[in-house]
Amino acid sequence: MTGLTHEERDLLAPVERAPVLERTLDWAAVNSGTANLDGLATMADKLASAFSALPGEVRLVEPGKVEKVDGEGKPRALPHGRHLVVSVRPEAARRVILTGHMDTVYASDHPFQTCDWLDENTLHGPGTADMKGGLSLMLEGLLAYERGAPTLGYDVMINADEETGSLSSNALIAQLAKGKLAALTYEPALPDGSMARARPGSGNYAVVIRGKSAHAGRNPQDGRNALVAASDLALRLAALVRDGLTVNPARIEGGAPNNTVPDLAILHFNMRPRTPELAESAQRLVDAAFAEVAREHEVTVHAHGGVSRPPKPISTETEALYGLVSKAAGDLGQAMRWNDTGGVCDGNNIAACGVPVLDTMGALGGAIHSPDEFLLADSLDARARLTALVLHRLDRHGLALQD
Known part of the structure; x- marks a missing residue:
């Protein structure tokens, strides 16, 4: 020594x-x-x-x-x-x-x-x-x-x-x-x-998506499928991955019997931005994805969580x-x-x-x-x-x- x-x-x-x-x-x-x-x-x-x-x-x-x-x-x-x-x-x-x-x-x-x-x-x-x-x-x-x-x-x-x-x-x-x-x-x-x-930073999210139930055979057009909306959101989030940013859709909960349009789904995902600037821009992109899914699928989207570990x-x-x-x-x-x-x-x-x-x-x-x-x-x-x-x-x- x-x-x-x-x-x-x-x-x-x-x-x-x-x-x-x-x-x-x-x-x-x-x-x-x-x-x-x-x-x-x-x-x-x-x-x-x-x-x-x-x-x-x-x-x-x-x-x-x-x-x-x-x-x-x-x-x-x-x-x-x-x-x-x-x-x-x-x-x-x-x-x-x-x-x-x-x-x-x-x-x-x-x-x-x-x-x-x-x-x-x-x-x-x-x-x-x-x-x-x-x-x-x-x-x-x-x-x-x-x-x-x-x-x-x-x-x-x-x-x-x-x-x-x-x-x-x-x-x-x-x-x-x-x-x-x-x-x-x-x-x-x-x-x-x-x-x-x-x-990097890290944030965990639970996104609650609520649609409208309906009979899957008699009047599916009256329903709003929360599970499909959650799947669409998962794909949109995965597409945000780029240099310095990872987004990992990890789990979807919810669903309904096969003859029912599901009115609830919960998407869990993790986001890891490399820099504070990326954390801010990534959050804007994520918020935009929430809004787009809510509008296009006519569902409500409510997110819990966020980046709790800053870069x-x-x-x-x-x-x-x-x-x-x-x-x-x-x-x-x-x-x-x-x-x-x-x-x-x-x-x-x-x-x-x-x-x-x-x-x-x-x-x-x-x-x-x-x-x-x-x-x-x-x-x-x-x-x-x-x-x-x-x-x-x-x-x-x-x-x-x-x-």
Whole structure:
């Protein structure tokens, strides 16, 4: 580990893998799928207990209200778990935010529930990389940073709904991100150490189309077929795909018996614009498609949802943060590469607040969102050291890149 000062070496020396791994295994044993409110409550209690080792206030924040369109086309309240917030030195002139999520994509009845070792360094298990390991190493890095006479203030925000778009925590993220010097988010990096740069935006929509029922044989001309209108809309949306914009019609609900003209259909689709400008123009095109389908099919079209993850371009301040982290990783002997990605995360929402963010500070791993998910155990203590060193250098030098 070349390039480290004596102070930095002393700061990082106590970091060990064993406690980070122990917590990761304990937390991965808890099923905390986004809809598993009991599992999320258990996970929140474990996190609150563990993060109470930091010199700050720990609190659990109630989720914001979220609605989801049901099979009848009606919006219904959707319950969520509480979010964890830890505030350390709130009076500090310079503050940062560190974020992660306690939820996973694995439902309470999913068969993938336990961990096992594929080899001495590869831990296979649900949520190990995404992101129980990331939460554990974040805490270890913060504990190490606190041993070095810190002056930087920070908030830790661990939400319970990142995997479904952070709809109940978006307002909390924006509130905590405001005015921060920088942000670190603990999504997993790739096994080779690759980190995410720019990300597109993402929006999920449920479009409720209501027509008019009629007998399919006696008077079909009196009906207005909502299913046909939804299919036409799906084709129009798919035709909007271009460089920098993807639109994915994913599912149509509704229909009626074969002898009835269906009067209800619900089209679900996802849209991912690469830039803020594309997000605005794409929304205009989507709205135009809604209006055209409503007019031509004589149906009503009501859309729920929108772009909840704004595009994350790279600012000058973000480049400075990437440079600082790259140098810190190099001084620690850690490989680091940078790639634009098609995925989205809470880093998108933080960047939209004007805060430079690096959102793949978590464990190295792969096959996330699948029963093959794994993490590399040797990245746990390595990334904990990186967290501590980055915070220490932000404390001492701000975003100025050291030679």
